[in-house]
Structure formats: structure tokens, C-alpha cells
Amino acid sequence: MEMFLMVATVSLLGMVVSVGLFAAATRDGGSPSDVRPEQPLPLSPPRFFLTDRAPAAAPPRVPIEVLLLQIERHVRLEQAAAESFLDSPTTKSLHSRTTSPLVH
């Protein structure tokens, strides 16, 4: 019986101390206007499966002279393909694949 009373007293005392500490902590929080909404954590966009990889590095910048040569080659190839289509107008010849570096 004495043991039971001692445990109950200690528990009651612990509870009182806890309530006191809780009250002190909430009183120090300041006025409601000071309460700021919790800042959202900067989250990266969701990534799944393959998109979990790091973004691919930007392709190396092609010198403008090289790019102009590629454009010229592309135009010549496309013109040849178009003329080939006019010689033999079929869906296959119209959409024949090109080896142009601009496309691949």
C-alpha cells in the first residue's frame, strides 16, 4: 500500500511538472500575429524510374561555321530527297530517312 501511494505521488508530481513546463513553453511563443506559416521545404520535382537520373549534360555547343555547313548539307539532302519523290511519288520515297546530322 505504501509502495502504491509512493508511485502515485511521484506520478502526480511528474505530471504537474510536465504541465508546468508545457504552459511555460507555449506562453513564450509570442502573439498569434508573430506566428509564421511553416515554410515549405524546397522539394525537387518528383522523379520516377529513369527520371531519377541526373539531368543530361547540355550538348556541346557547335561552332556556327560547322552549324552552317550542317544546314547546307541538310538542305541539299532534303532537296535531293524531294526531287527523288517527284521522280517517283510514293509515300515511301516522300518519307525516306535522311542522314542529315541536323536530324540525328
Place this chain on the structure above:
Amino acid sequence: MTDIRPELFTGLSHDEAAALLELGSRISLSSGQVLFRMGSEAGTLYLVERGRIALTLPMQVCGREEDVLVEERAPGQTVGWSALIPPYRFTLKATAPLETDVLAFTRSSLLEHFGKWPVVGYIVTRNVASVIGQRLQVFQAMWLREMQRLVELRCA
């Protein structure tokens, strides 16, 4: 121009073609020289006699305006049909990428000749229509090929 039959003279007799050739005056262009510029008034039709004529359009490439090759004309081919078709403005820039000779025919001299020889005028005009039609068909096919690629990218 003796070896190559100009596309513009297809269907003309030898004498008719010779009479037309006499209307032309030869212009020699050095490498890189501009024959005409886009937007300028088109008063002269040209036949490529030797060399090449590059037809270009302006394009923004990496923030710079560059002349991009659209078409190249070889000996025997016609350049500058805008001289015969209203509103008589060149829609491309023509440059000689290498030493080139062209025969220049002014619109006024051609129309005067066609007035005297209507059959010649009809044949030449038909040949000009053929040049324009061929270019239209080529560009139509080129445009559709690009469209097809855009659609494939969209569906990928």
C-alpha cells in the same frame, strides 16, 4: 551556252533560241559576288552559263543572321523568274559561290521580243511556269518531310 540547252529554251527551234540569246548580255561574277538581293526590284532574268548561282534566304543562326542555302542553279538553268511575274520583286538572294557567267535578259527586251513573236513568248512563258512549278513541288515535299519529323517528335 553552246553545249548546254537552256531550260528556258526548251521547245524552241534553233533559230528562235539563237534570236533570244542575242537579247542577252553576259555578266561575269567573281566568287562571292551578289547577283541580286532579296526584296530588290526584279527587272532581269538570268541564265547560268558557267559556274553556279546559290540562292539563299536569311535565317537566325545562334543569334546571328546568316544566309542559308536554299537552292543552287547550274549551267543551263534559270535564275530570277520574278522578273517576269508580278510584283517583280526578288524573293531570294543570289550569289555566285565561284567564278560564274550569266546571261542577263531585261524584262523589257523579252516582252518586246514576245510581242513580235507570240509563239516564242508562249513557249518561254510555259518553260518559266515549269521552273516555278518544279520549285513549288520540291519545296512542298521538303516542307512535308519536316512536318513529318515534327509529328514524330510529338508522338515520341
